[in-house]
Amino acid sequence: MSIAERRERQRAERYDLILAAARELAEAEGWDAVTTRRLAGLIDYSQPVLYSHFKGKADIMAAVATRGFEELAARLRMETANVTGARDVLRNVCDAYLGFARSRPVIYEAMFVLPTKIKFASEETPTALRAAFAELVAALGPDRQEPEFLAEVLWSALHGLVVLAQSGRIPATGAEARLNVLVQKFGR
Amino acid sequence: MSIAERRERQRAERYDLILAAARELAEAEGWDAVTTRRLAGLIDYSQPVLYSHFKGKADIMAAVATRGFEELAARLRMETANVTGARDVLRNVCDAYLGFARSRPVIYEAMFVLPTKIKFASEETPTALRAAFAELVAALGPDRQEPEFLAEVLWSALHGLVVLAQSGRIPATGAEARLNVLVQKFGR
DNA sequence: ACACTGATTCTAGCGTTGCTAGTATCTCTG
DNA sequence: CAGAGATACTAGCAACGCTAGAATCAGTGT
Known part of the structure; x- marks a missing residue:
């Protein structure tokens, strides 16, 4: 053999x-x-x-994206693991998410922007992707109402900030001020 | 002549x-x-x-997008014009934004997703686009701290909800629950 | 040691894309 | 009614994702 x-x-x-x-x-x-x-x-x-x-170009991009999910999940995990104040955790996780998008813009694009065959929010969803989302839920803290929806809206806001900035639709300056706004609105 | x-x-x-x-x-x-x-x-x-x-296909798409900005601005204006409770205004404007994206998905795509030559947040920004953004600022109400940043984050959240839903990355169900979360977080 | 078989990789090509050079046609002017 | 200029067409380029079929290589059995 x-x-x-x-x-x-x-x-x-x-x-x-x-x-x-x-x-x-x-x-x-x-x-x-x-x-x-x-x-x-x-x-x-x-x-x-x-x-x-690979079946084709789209398949290659999906494979690159899958590895990206693993890296993102790992980065977010590092922030939720460090237990400090709950407010800090939320802020650090958001910052890590934005940092990932900034450091790997094209991989982020394959993961979350371009048409993809990858199934989200289903049973076929890659493990790493589920893990990354779970970190977002955790960052918001326990005992929240409708934690899934809350995390989805937070994720939407983060994602919106990323793509609008990447495509030049939101100014490059003021990123930190926007993060402050976001954390203030979603923190307890 | x-x-x-x-x-x-x-x-x-x-x-x-x-x-x-x-x-x-x-x-x-x-x-x-x-x-x-x-x-x-x-x-x-x-x-x-x-x-x-037109210079090319991208130019045609930009022209379609520009007309879309006008329609979006008009729709949002209808909601801010109807003066009811401040909370209702915010909710209705968000709902109108999401409704526009749902009813004209591909035009929304040309406006806010696909690579574009249209300049955002600059002096060359189309009037209708500036107007639409101004409606978002207005919907948040007067006397806010950093109204520009706040509106940008709200816009990011709305945009994130739209694109993640359109690309199948967020479930189709629960849209109203997410809107509730969003309005609750950004309302006074 | 050698011929055979099956997997592996290559060459060549299909249909489609955005875009353009050069030609023909058509319209208005003098 | 002939010349000039604008206008729209035919034909083609280079590049794209993808694939059929030929050639080449490896491992097996005698």
Whole structure:
């Protein structure tokens, strides 16, 4: 079985190679620059090889997004784990969310903006995505009324701030003032 | 000068024809279906005619979006004009915003989601867009601290609710409950 | 050691996209 | 009624996602 295992391993390595290339190219030049031809060139394989790993370009982006969910969940977890004042936790989690979006704008785009096949709020939802949402719920503190809805509205506000700023529809200046407003409104 | 005027008028009519066709096609099948060839076919002209009116597809979408700003501003104005309780005004304006997004999803997309050349929060910002934002500020009531930032955060929350729902990332059910949460948090 | 078989990867190409150069046509002017 | 200028067309380019079919490589059995 060792030959089959080696093949499997090599395939997995190439899978990672594709994802890394897609991520780097997207971060450098945006998702429009991520064409199947350029991607194939970057990994020194021909174009159709991509289709033996992924159904298509959308599938590649979904895979990049899934890894993004893991990173986001980890970042948020770090903030809820540090138990300080409840107000601080909310603020730090929001800040971490915004920070993630700022540091990985194109991955955020794949996760939350571009059309996606990934199922949200269902049984097929990736674990990491559920975990990230759970951190938002936790950050709002216990004993809230309708915690799911509350967290969804908070998430909407955070997401709105991110995308409107990224697309230049909200000024780059004043980000901290807006965060203050948000925390004040959603804090106890 | 009457011949030149007639030509001018005919050009303007064709301009409107293109915009109407783009809008209808987008509403029926989405922006991806709005190709320059299909658009040309719908108005019974050849493809390059489009480029005598617009710089390109993005320019056409921007024009559709601009008309959308006018409609949105008008809808919001109707709610702030009806002076009832301050809490009701905020609620009604938010509801009107969400209603606009629901009734004209693809126009909303061109206005607030897709990459755009339209300048926001600057001197070149279309009048209707400024007006719409001013309605949001007004809905929050007078004598607020940092009314601009507050309105921007409210707008972000509304926008987040819209796009996350439209892309299936937030469940379709519970929209009213989320609106309740939002109004409760941002009301006095 | 060698031919066979099946998986793997490549070349080449399809249909579509936004956009444009160059030609033909059509309209108004002198 | 002929010339000039605006107007709209045909035809084509480069790039896109994706795929069929040929070629090449690896592992197996005799």
